[in-house]
Amino acid sequence: MKVSRQEKGIVSHYKREPYLIVHTEQSQRKDVYGAIGSNVVLQAQHLRGETQADTAIIGMHPIGAPGYLPMFSQLGRSGFDVVACATRFSTGDASLQMESVLADLGACVRDTRERLGYEKVVLAGWSGGGAVMAGYVAESTQRVITTTASGERTPLVDAELLPVDGLLLMATHRSRHHLLTGQLDASITDEQRPDVGRRPEFDLYDPDNAAQPPYSDGFLSEYREAQLERNRRITFWVKEQLAALVAEERFAEERSFVVHGTMADPRWLDVTVDPNDRKPNMTYMGEPGVVNNSPAGLGRFTSLRSWLSQWSYDDAQVDIVDAGPRIHIPTLLITAGADDACPVEHTAQIEAAIASSDFSSYTVAHADHYFAGPDGRAHLAEALGEIGSWMSDRGFRTREASA
Incomplete structure (x- = not known):
């Protein structure tokens, strides 16, 4: 053409x-x-x-x-x-x-x-x-x-x-693994039931949450630690699944799964976090609160080996x-x-x-x-x-x- x-x-x-x-x-x-x-x-x-x-x-x-x-x-x-x-x-x-x-x-x-x-x-x-x-x-x-x-x-x-x-x-x-880790919704504790057992203090999109922009340094530090903890919790589960398949000599088999809540970086709501000229409450994919659980969210659909290669903070x-x-x-x-x-x-x-x-x-x-x-x-x-x-x-x- x-x-x-x-x-x-x-x-x-x-x-x-x-x-x-x-x-x-x-x-x-x-x-x-x-x-x-x-x-x-x-x-x-x-x-x-x-x-x-x-x-x-x-x-x-x-x-x-x-x-x-x-x-x-x-x-x-x-x-x-x-x-x-x-x-x-x-x-x-x-x-x-x-x-x-x-x-x-x-x-x-x-x-x-x-x-x-x-x-x-x-x-x-x-x-x-x-x-x-x-x-x-x-x-x-x-x-x-x-x-x-x-x-x-x-x-x-x-x-x-x-x-x-x-x-x-x-x-x-x-x-990709550093980007995703910084965007994981730190309020999610149950990967199979993302609405159960949430940590309300880390729910950025809850209007009743006491933590609101501009976020304190203390809140940001705790939030980042919770994000990393969640990434490692998923990785631990992934390695358990792979080990179980290997133990049964099912070496070529895979398992697919969903990762909920992947657009919850405090910088989307507070532009004083990692500042540049971007607009608040907006991302390249639209409003972060919507993208957080949309089908097109980063890392939404993945598999065991792919998680480790793309998204695992410690293994990619x-x-x-x-x-x-x-x-x-x-x-x-x-x-x-x-x-x-x-x-x-x-x-x-x-x-x-x-x-x-x-x-x-x-x-x-x-x-x-x-x-x-x-x-x-x-x-x-x-x-x-x-x-x-x-x-x-x-x-x-x-x-x-x-x-």
């Missing part, structure tokens, strides 16, 4: 070509519906012009189709070649294992270099994609992950992780801060000044962790997580200008510069 559009400062012609990347792995258990034999099929889009640049920007997120995120389309319009690749878990994360996501990204990097013929590759992670990209860079530099988070064999061990040349982190949090292995000391390539961090998804404290932790001597960061003031709203185009253009300069200064050329 050819896209033609003329805007100030934008190269207006590019093609959006859908294609598949197929790699193989052996597994007794299927984690996604429709997998045929040992094939793992990834849906990808190639955003390019009539001529090919020397550099490809690869975008990937644990779930969904990154090709239609605003930034990747805008990069395509602006003369950059983009490979937007979905993981095998494109339709949902109930069975997702982050180790397999890194293996999928390895297949995409190899295809981009060897089949598409790009000389240079820059990984670009938006939101949850940031940990994927940083984790890949770290593992391609020095392998640390040897099993899944549940201690089983992972295809990542056999995956070829070719090196890349640059890393873009855009409106990102440090990891893919995290930008953990990966940071192994990241030595040029890295740019773009922060949204009114991000209503990713915590500001995560940004500071990421900045402190990246070991690269060529690390820089930039904040787009007043931009929300998706760079949407009435000023969204201006925010995108500002971010794109910074990315373009960063790319050019490091020899990552656009189509026009490569021609």
